[in-house]
Amino acid sequence: MFVIAVSILPDDDEDSLSARAAWLHFVGGLTQGEVAGRLNVPAGKAHRLIARANRAGLVQVFIDGTIGSCVALEEQLRDRFGLSHCEVAPDLNEGPLPLRALGTVGARFLRQACEGGAESVIGLGHGRTLASCVSRLPRASYPEIKFVSLLGGFTRKFAANPFDVINLIADRAGVEAYVMPVPFCLNSAEDRAVLLAQRGIDEVYDLARRASLRIVGIGTVLGQDASLAASHMIEPAELAEIQQAGGCGEVLGHFFDARGRRIETELSSRLMSLDIEELRTGKMVAVAGGALKPAAIRAVLESRLLHGLLTDERTARALVDLPGPG
Structure with a gap:
């Protein structure tokens, strides 16, 4: 089982938007297109936001299993x-x-x-x-x-x-x-x-x-x-x-x-x-x-x-x- 933790930053800025996009994608299971629609941003920007969250270390993946x-x-x-x-x-x-x-x-x-x-x-x-x-x-x-x-x-x-x-x-x-x-x-x-x-x-x-x-x-x-x-x-x-x-x-x-x-x-x-x-x-x-x-x-x-x-x-x-x- 995959356990994905996304850190949500308190500031309402680009980092916070990146964390929200990552949360919707990894935890919520939304496609990048659906994330774009939810956040009201172009699909290309949704992709960049998710990538930014990964690079910033906001997404941590833990795997429970043997x-x-x-x-x-x-x-x-x-x-x-x-x-x-x-x-x-x-x-x-x-x-x-x-x-x-x-x-x-x-x-x-x-x-x-x-x-x-x-x-x-x-x-x-x-x-x-x-x-x-x-x-x-x-x-x-x-x-x-x-x-x-x-x-x-x-x-x-x-x-x-x-x-x-x-x-x-x-x-x-x-x-x-x-x-x-x-x-x-x-x-x-x-x-x-x-x-x-x-x-x-x-x-x-x-x-x-x-x-x-x-x-x-x-x-x-x-x-x-x-x-x-x-x-x-x-x-x-x-x-x-x-x-x-x-x-x-x-x-x-x-x-x-x-x-x-x-x-x-x-x-x-x-x-x-x-x-x-x-x-x-x-x-x-x-x-x-x-x-x-x-x-x-x-x-x-x-x-x-x-x-x-x-x-x-x-x-x-x-x-x-x-x-x-x-």
């Missing part, structure tokens, strides 16, 4: 890693980073979480994949839900994280959204303690601690594409120390080796993120995939921190085929 090969992979991953929830998106042949597939399955999960009524506080990590999920979320309003960042939102030089998603979710979902207004990596453990004692910062941190659902990405540690170093959240020398200690995968600033054992370095005490024991409360669901990610994802899965995994078909196959650690 795909045999993906379901089999989901079952294998659930059994192997003790997951309560797993979704595998069909391969779209996108290349090394399947943002369209991951963004779509992540957006559907987010929408269901917002509409389910069970979550009052949802925590979010950051990264390119989560940004893709949020950008594909249909515009709506969920005033009863609060979203909160699960880790510091600035780089070492106090620049904005290019893949922060909190402001984006506030715009897409009409929710209260709280940023952790500090760098991800601090100069010392003492600085971290001082900041956590500050009014406002401690309130955001406490909200992150109380999140019943946490949606996160998974980062690589090996190679030049290690996400935290590439986004300047940590320094190359700090990453090298983690690599030398056997680091393989990362989630919310916590690093793990291939067996899922946490890597402790001098950096660990300086990161502005929830403590590892705090992460074991609530449900944590990762959205991750791509050619560079299987080993990193497997490392985090072996830690047994995750309640769920949303990934793509190629990554799921790679995870199933990877030999066990050691």
